[in-house]
Amino acid sequence: MHAGEQTALRDIVLVGGGHSHVVVLRRFAMCPLPGVRLTVICSDTHTPYSGMLPGYIAGHYRYDEVHIDLRRLAEFAGARYFREQVLGLDREQRKLLCAHRPPLAYDRLSINIGSMPAVSQVEGAAEHAIPVKPIRRFNERWLALLERVRQHAGVTTIAVVGAGAGGVELTLAMQYRLRKELRLLGRDPDELRFHLFSAAREILPTHNARVRRAFEQVLVERAVVVHCDAEVRAVGSGHLRTARGEMLAADEIVWVTQAGGAPWLRDTGLALDGSGFIQVHDSLQTVSDPLIFAAGDCAAMVDQPLEKAGVFAVRQGRPLADNLRRSVLEQPLRAYHPQARWLALISTGDRYAVASRGALHTAGTWVWRWKDWIDRRFMARFNDLPAPVVAMTKPERGHGAVPLDAAESTQAISAIAMRCGGCGAKVGATVLSRALAAVHPLERDDVLIGLHAPDDAAVVRVPPGKAMVHTVDFFRAFIDDPWQFGRIAANHALGDIFAMGAEAQSATAIATVPPGLESKVEETLFQMMSGAIEVLNEAGCALVGGHSGEGRELALGFAINGLIDESLAGVMCKSGMRPGDQLILSKPIGTGTLFAAHARLQAKGRWIDAALLSMDQSSQLAASCLREHAATACTDLTGFGLLGHLVEMTRASGVDAEIDLLALPVLDGAAETSAAGILSSLQAANVRLRRALRDPEQARSHPNYALLFDPQTAGGLLASVPAERASACIAALRSLGYQKAVCIGRVLPAADDLAPIRLKL
CATH class of the missing domain: 3.50.50.60 (FAD/NAD(P)-binding domain)
Structure with a gap:
């Protein structure tokens, strides 16, 4: 997490992953501006370099060679990356309107989204x-x-x-x-x-x-x-x-x-030209709003009209980065002066190209090799990234402190001063009430006193014939998107309830937010709790209260109450496994190694995208499906990893089990990162359970072996199902959206061997 390392004073939000913005990200990586938090929001994690697209189509380049990994570049730059589609702009409230998440606040905004064929x-x-x-x-x-x-x-x-x-x-x-x-x-x-x-x-x-x-x-x-x-x-x-x-x-x-320009720009109130492009001054600041900048094909310079060419978008990156800094620092902006003529290298499909610059022209295979060298050198700046560090250089001279008003100055001093403990570490009541006023938890008839009541505790009725199921989970943020983190934290906590076959009834939250300006703390808390409440509401679970406090890192957890028949009919415990049952896993594994690799800039952005989608998928429908197919035992995969949770089940059930290593569903990239020795910090503790394996030495070389110990966040359900119903259960799970649900092994009678788990290679 970068967000918690400094007190955020101002937010610069970059909409789009165009050529100008990738240059901005790299320049901020090389020279961060203290107090300024950078966020990039884009619907595509891998942003293409237009200069190499024809070469990709012709088959000269692979996909990764012509795309910049935006998530990875943002991580390198200490920026937050939000994968999302922007739909509009509320300039009065200074917020971006998004397709799937709450509006996102900004202090300065830059738009670099290219053009669209009309x-x-x-x-x-x-x-x-x-x-x-x-x-x-x-x-x-x-x-x-x-x-x-x-x-x-x-x-x-x-x-x-x-x-x-x-x-x-x-x-x-x-x-x-x-x-x-x-x-x-x-x-x-x-x-x-x-x-x-x-x-x-x-x-x-x-x-x-x-x-x-x-x-x-x-x-x-x-x-x-x-x-x-x-x-x-x-x-x-x-x-x-x-x-x-x-x-x-x-x-x-x-x-x-x-x-033409993107359709959503028409409703922003920004001045557009006849083709729908954003009109900007030579400083790349929009003519309509001094807080908003635009560059690349989506921008139209009013004083110097430019052809829509990638060379201008690239060249605008440096002045855009400099002027975003200067705007936040309230310094005079500088003009961008585009070149009058530029070099165009146009390929002919094969490894031959034509050079065009003004009245000049030349062609040949050597021109293609020249173009190839230029393009590869450009891409290396954004894809060949060094190991992450706190800052590449010291801030440049003349880049002073971010100007603050009197109230903000007091809050900023307080945020970096010695902070109180105990109740003095709570988030302020005004900030908390404003953040929570904008979220809307589910209302249930059995919640008598809930979140928005002024009382000290919630009151929840237990319906007749029902028993309570209690669980609690809490962890630090592992991604910089508080909304996405809130969703995953809620899904993770709900997993224990669903694994037991229970209905989620109510939840209380415990949240830790880094101190800072009240507006920034409020925004972070709002985003995080919005994501969490969406998931809780979808699960029919009412948020009824909680506690918030200050801490160095963003963190969130929930104590969740569930309901189940007091006769325990339908309860899926860990102790019900029977010899002959098939072991079914509803989701792929590998989140631990992938996010360890992401922190080291060793994971592809699309791997992280896929992992987040998997973690964001609720296990509620999977649990219902497993019950319908007579599951005899069930648990959700979390920090102890697949092996740790399976050992718990075999011990409780008095049985052994066999795992088919080749059958394990694995998240994209997890085998590669674990093979490279990039493992979660909890992996070492989990590996101690290898004593539960029979003849583990024979399996060490298998690519999935290390993933047996990989800790999972918001992992899938592991269940034993009668053999005769396993195929139908897997088909039903896949029809519900658990596309990688699969049988990973079988339950065996207990043997004399002290190690309960056998591996099939």
Whole structure:
């Protein structure tokens, strides 16, 4: 966690992971600004570098070589990373409006979200064309097209609308890759037909005549049919129509033209140009709001209009970072002066490229190698990151303290002063009441006195014929997103209730929040409790009270009460396993090693994304499913790991068990990080349980062996199910969304061997 290391005084929020923002993140990593907390919010963890996209499509680069791992870069920069889609902006309250989470507060905001092909301006294009942006969705369609061409023989016609540099380069890259694939399959590459449409009278209208002639010749040689002065007016299922009435039947229509701003920008009140791009001064500050900046393709400089080219977005990164700093410090901003001419290196699909700069032109395989060297060097700045440190350099001269008003100054001094213990360490009543007033816990008839009552304790009725089930869990934050952490903390605590086959009734919370400005403490508490209450509400569990206090690190826990039939009918204890039962695990394992690797910058962002999705999945439906299929015993996987919890079950049941190491469901990346020796700090304690294994030496070399001891957070349910019902149970679990639910072993009769667990290799 970076958030708890310094008192946050101001929040700079970066919307989007474009080329300008990755430069901002790296510059803040190299020179942090004390008191300033950086947050990046983006829907895609792996942000593509547009300069290498054609090379990826052509097959010259792997996915990771052309994408910047935004989550990993944010971790390196000491920034918070929130994977989320932004829907709007409340400028009056200074908050971002998001698709799935509460509004996010900012002090300074920067937008770098690129442009979008304006498919809505052409009849049918939104429904039937494939826009090249967002690139993630285009990549999904591209991979599907690639597979379809491989699987189905016959003529395939592909139309590309837009004959600027992007459209020409993408056409040649797709054609090169697809023809190569057909040759490898022993098929005729001429099964492919490519058409390129230009609304202008020529291709590449912003480049010089020699560059245009070079590409015209290449397109003729590659048998790409070029349609000039052919504005596309309508797109249908399998066809398009131009303004001159020309019709073309096409299996795929790719849209690479008429860029515009993201639709949600229209409702922000920011000044936009005719294409929907945010108007900015030379300082990259918006003309409408001094607290908001914009850069890259989504920005339009009012005094110096620029072509939509990646080179400008990259070059704007440094002045944007500097002006965000200067704005927070209330210093004069500096102007960004774009270059009058720039170098464009445009590839022809194969390892050949054309260089274009003003009136200059050259071409050759050496130009492609030059481009490749430039691109790889650029990407290395953001993907080849050194081990994390507190700060790469000291703050630059002239970067003084963040200006605060009188009330904030008092709060800031208090936050770094010697803090009281006991009740003096509680979060202030005003801050607490404001944060909790914005969250809405579930109301239950059996909660007589709850969260918003002024009483000292909650009062909850136990319905007749019911018995209480009690559990408690608490841990420090392991991610910098308080909303996501709140959700996972609640899911983790509820797991014990569900594993017993109980209904969650009520919860009391214990929260620790780092001291700081009241507004920042309130925002953190609000975000965390919003996430937690969403999960509790979904589980039918009412938050009825709790306690909050100050601490060095963000932490959250819950004491949860559940209800179960007092006859204990339907209770799933650990002691019910029977020989012959199958062992079923509802979720994959590996959270411990993955987050240890994340802290060391050794985990891919998509691995962490997948792990968080797994941890965020409630076990409530899984528990119901296991009961319906007559589970004889159940537990949830947490800190003791798979082996630790299974040993508890075998001991309580008086049986042995066998684990099939190859069958273990494992989170993406967990095998790689554990093989690299990157393990949770609790792993060493869990490894002591290897004495419960028969002949562990034989299994040490298995890639899943270390994961037996990996501590889990919000892990899945481990249950024993009668063998005759196991297959149906697994099928039902998968239909409920537990896609990796699987049988991992079986229950055995107790043997004379003191070690109860046998491993199947």
